[in-house]
Amino acid sequence: MALSAPYRQPALEEMGVPLQLVTFCVVDLETTGLAADAAGITEIGAVKVRGGEIVGEFQSLVDPGEPIDPRVVRLTGISDEMVAGAPSLEEVLPSFLEFLGGATLVAHNAAFDVGFLRHACDKVEVPWPRPPVVDTVLLARKLTDKYETPNRRLGSLARLFGSPTTPNHRALDDARATVTVLHGLIERASGHGVHTDLDLIEFCRAIPSKLQRRKRHLADDLPHRPGVYVFRDGEGRALYIGVSKNVAKRVRTYFTAGEQRRRLRDMIAMAESVDPVVCAHRLEAAVVEFQMISRGKPPYNRASKYPEHRAWVRLTKEAFPRLMVSRKPPAVGEPRLGPTTGTQAQQAVEALHEALPIRQCRQRLSASKPVNPCFLGEIGKCPRPCDGTATVEDHAAVVADTARAMGSDGASVGRALMARMEQLAAQERFESAAEVREQLVAFERLFAQAKRVREFVRAGTVVAASPGERGGWEVAVIKSGLLAGAVSTSPGFDPMPEIDDCVAGADAVEACGDVRDASHAGEAEILLRWLEEPTTRVVAVDGAWSSDLPGPVDTFSA
Structure with missing residues (x-):
């Protein structure tokens, strides 16, 4: 289907940076309380280290803007008088974040410090940089025994590892003590195969189950490339299918305690194995994942991803057709709305019933065998084809109007329902008017969705490109709403020769005027979402297609 990109040596950050080259920023905060949303920061202290050497220090008192509890004063020694002339959080926080830079953040009981820092960022409206985080408490729980230290408090660990600085609830001194603890723990972690920053962050997480540790070898030798990964049992059957822009890195997370989902632990x-499917880029990976789940229906993927569970609004084939919600897709060219959820489909049917006098009863009718009308016929909500009041030709005209409303004239339903809402509101039947509004919203959403996909499928061939994370372009050749070719172009070179080769080698796809089934619609939706990303650019369209997408692209930056 797609052209795979040539082999690329994994980047350093994909494999992990050796710990001796990693810059750590060890931070400690003093605060007025324990809850980030109810307390303020009174002091920030941080020490930046690399290769076992200190490369910088940061310390500042902070005016929390509130009185400090006397109990906190006794603990930290930081009083209202000390912070009275200190800078505000708005002044200190940007300076600290600049000091942090791109370093890995380290703290003792990191959840506390990170929680306060994130809340502080929200408060002063600066973005939280989301640095990698290492918690020395979690490391100590895994790398120290009770016979060595009675607990994992900072003071106990500082004594264990011989820190020259004694923790005293002042931010900079506590950060200095944490540096010694960090170095001692890293030395011990090396005996557990921890040699890079990725190893350390993963090892720092809560203890995984014995089973997860035993199965961790399944993540060995996987590619650091975009693609799909398939967990298989001992007989080769697919258990679970996932997707990632870095297969190796993603699969490793299943064997840490960060994976808490009972279903996936089962x-x-x-x-017994993990099979990778390398793809040219993230878009191709997303499409391949969707296709593989659709075909294989692995038991541990959510059933909601199965296309056959989607619903359609369609017309029955009989003398007096009616609307129905069905999981069976209508033939291409037949009136339809969908695919969608069963609830939205049913709401759309109710909207059409409110706007058009198409029959609603479920029995099969025959012009030669009239039957007594139902309640809807008796109150004038149905033209009564059942008793011969409406002929086959009369009802056919209503069916034709319904088909147009489902295909090209959705506005007629909107006008009818708006008029009905105004009528109900004038009668002060506000709850009924609200129900009609919900029906209208559901119909309009489904109609717009179906029209959007239909026009995309009819467009023929669309060639588009999005900038790659490491340069070059991620290119897709789309035919009738299906991915027919994919390539990641080489950074630093004119991309057009590779794009032309991808177009020439793309799969043949039969042209069609509408989606064939829910799988077709699902793949088209994935492609449309990618095309709608701000960075995606349309290179060429072989057909007629109108959209609010950016493009076309006249030139590419190599």
């Missing part, structure tokens, strides 16, 4: 218990 899956890991059955897994």
